[in-house]
Amino acid sequence: MKERERYRIKDLLGAEAIVGSDVVVKGWVRTKRGNKNIAFLAVNDGSVIHSLQIVVDAVKLDKELKQITTGSCIAVAGKLVKSDGQGQNVEVQAASIVLYGAADPGSYPLQKKGHTLEFLREIAHLRPRTNTFGAVFRIRHAMAFAIHKYFNDHGFFYLHTPIITGSDAEGAGAMFHVTAFELDRIPLNAAGKPDYTQDFFGRSANLTVSGQLEGELGAMALGKIYTFGPTFRAENSNTPRHLSEFWMIEPEMAFYEIADNMDTAEDFLKYLIRYALENCSSDLEFLADMYDKELIERLKSITENDFVRLAYTEGIKILEQSGQPFEFPVGWGVDLQSEHERYLVEKHFKRPVILTDYPREIKAFYMKQNDDGKTVRAMDVLFPKIGEIIGGSQREDDYDKLKTRMKELNLSEKDMWWYLETRKFGTAPHSGFGLGFERLLLFVTGMANIRDVIPFPRTPKNAEF
Ligand code: ATP
Ligand code: MN
Numbered sequence: 001m002k003e004r005e006r007y008r009i010k011d012l013l014g015a016e017a018i019v020g021s022d023v024v025v026k027g028w029v030r031t032k033r034g035n036k037n038i039a040f041l042a043v044n045d046g047s048v049i050h051s052l053q054i055v056v057d058a059v060k061l062d063k064e065l066k067q068i069t070t071g072s073c074i075a076v077a078g079k080l081v082k083s084d085g086q087g088q089n090v091e092v093q094a095a096s097i098v099l100y101g102a103a104d105p106g107s108y109p110l111q112k113k114g115h116t117l118e119f120l121r122e123i124a125h126l127r128p129r130t131n132t133f134g135a136v137f138r139i140r141h142a143m144a145f146a147i148h149k150y151f152n153d154h155g156f157f158y159l160h161t162p163i164i165t166g167s168d169a170e171g172a173g174a175m176f177h178v179t180a181f182e183l184d185r186i187p188l189n190a191a192g193k194p195d196y197t198q199d200f201f202g203r204s205a206n207l208t209v210s211g212q213l214e215g216e217l218g219a220m221a222l223g224k225i226y227t228f229g230p231t232f233r234a235e236n237s238n239t240p241r242h243l244s245e246f247w248m249i250e251p252e253m254a255f256y257e258i259a260d261n262m263d264t265a266e267d268f269l270k271y272l273i274r275y276a277l278e279n280c281s282s283d284l285e286f287l288a289d290m291y292d293k294e295l296i297e298r299l300k301s302i303t304e305n306d307f308v309r310l311a312y313t314e315g316i317k318i319l320e321q322s323g324q325p326f327e328f329p330v331g332w333g334v335d336l337q338s339e340h341e342r343y344l345v346e347k348h349f350k351r352p353v354i355l356t357d358y359p360r361e362i363k364a365f366y367m368k369q370n371d372d373g374k375t376v377r378a379m380d381v382l383f384p385k386i387g388e389i390i391g392g393s394q395r396e397d398d399y400d401k402l403k404t405r406m407k408e409l410n411l412s413e414k415d416m417w418w419y420l421e422t423r424k425f426g427t428a429p430h431s432g433f434g435l436g437f438e439r440l441l442l443f444v445t446g447m448a449n450i451r452d453v454i455p456f457p458r459t460p461k462n463a464e465f
Helices: 062-067 117-122 131-153 212-222 258-279 281-291 295-304 312-320 338-349 399-408 417-424 437-445
Strands: 022-034 038-044 052-057 073-082 090-101 205-207 224-232 245-254 308-311 353-359 375-383 387-394 430-436
Touching (some): 022 052, 038 073, 062 090, 117 131, 131 224, 131 258, 131 281, 212 417, 212 430, 258 281, 258 387, 258 430, 281 295, 281 437, 308 312, 312 338, 338 375, 338 387, 387 437, 399 417, 430 437
Parallel strands (some): 308 353
Antiparallel strands (some): 022 038, 038 052, 224 245, 353 375
C-alpha cells in the first residue's frame, strides 16, 4: 500500500466530505474487540490523540486478524464510511490489511491502559505510543514551532551558539567536561593536573550551560537574536523541575533595558500559551481530563492577566510578613526557593510575578549593577506550579564595572577577553533572558514531573535510552 496514498488519521476524522472514498491508513493497534463475525480495531498513527475505528469482516480477513494484537503495526485499505459509534463521525471498512509487525501479547508492555508514569519512564522507548506521551510530544513540537514563529515574526535572528564551549565561566552551574583523553591515561602537567594542551581542543572544554554569552555577541551585531538549543548541568539536583540536559530559549536584544526585557518576556509567554490553547486543544483536553482538571482555566488566566512587577526587596517584605512556615527561612539577601516563589504567585498575587533588582551577591557577574551598589537589574519570571520559569537581566554594558566585578569573583579575564571586548568596542545597553523549554512544557501540559515532558530525560544516574 503506497505511502503517498496514506491519509493521516488527523485528516480523516471529521472528513465527512470524502465519505465513500477508498483510503489507506497505517498505524499501531491500540485495541481489538468484536466477535467471530466482525472485529473492531482502534488504530492510532500519532497524528492526533484520537484513534480511528477500523471495521473488519472477521470471516473474510480471518487470517490477518488472528495475527493482529494490541501494539501490532498494520496498513489498512478500505472505504471511509459514516460511523454511528460514540465519539467518532467516520470509520473505515477494511477491504485488505497488511501486517507490518506483530507485537507478542505475552511480552508487549503496553497491553492495558493505566500504567503509572513512573513505569512508563522505564520504557521510554515505547511510551510515545501512549495517549499521554503522544499528547505531550505533539504539544512539545507545537511549542517549539511557536517559539521560532514568534521570534521570526518579531525580527529576531536564530543564532546557533556552541554546545562545546571553551569557557567555564558561564557561571550558571556545574559543567560536564568534554575530552578525547583516554580516562585511564590522562597526560599530566608539572603540577600533576591534566595537561589539556595535549587534549583535543588544546584546552579544557565543557558542555555549555547557557548560550547567553555567545548570544550577546550576536545581539551586538544583529540587533535581536535568540538561541534555542540543548544545555547541560552536572548538578545533582534530583527534583521534578531539573534535568541534566534541557533545552533553553535565550533571546538577547541590543538597546533593550530591563523594562523592555520584561515586556518581551511577558508578551512571549502569553503568545506561547495562547498558541497552545488555539492549536493543541484536543491534546490539552485529554491531559486536563487525565491529570489536571484546572489546566485549561490556568492557561487562559495567564493570557488574560497582567504579570505583577515587583522588586526583590518588596517581595522579601511580603514573604517575611506572610506568617508562612517556610522550610527555608527568608530574609534580604537569600536566594528564593520555589516554595517562596510559589507563595508569591499562587497565594499572594494569584498571577505570574516578575521579580526584579535582586541582590548582586546571588546573581551572575554579567548583570547590570544598580546605582544603590547592592542590587542588579535581574528579572525572574515566576509562574504558578513552577516557580522560576524565566531568568534574565539587563546586562552590564560598562567595561570598567564588568571588569571589576569579574575580578571580585575571580573570573579569569584571560579566558573571557572576547566577552569583555563587546564592552570595549561599541558597547550598548542590552538585555536578554533564558526560558527553560521543559519548564514551559510542565506548565502548558500540566504534567508534574519534568522527566515526562522530554522524550529521553537525562538525570543523575539515568541515561539509558
Ligand atoms: P533554578 O534556580 O530553578 O535551578 P537557575 O536559576 O539555575 O534555575 P538559570 O540559570 O537562570 O536557572 O536558567 C534559566 C532558565 O532555565 C530557568 O529559569 C529555568 O526555566 C531553566 N532551567 C534552569 N536549570 C534547569 C534544569 N536543571 N532543568 C530544566 N530547566 C532548567
Ligand atoms: Mn535563574
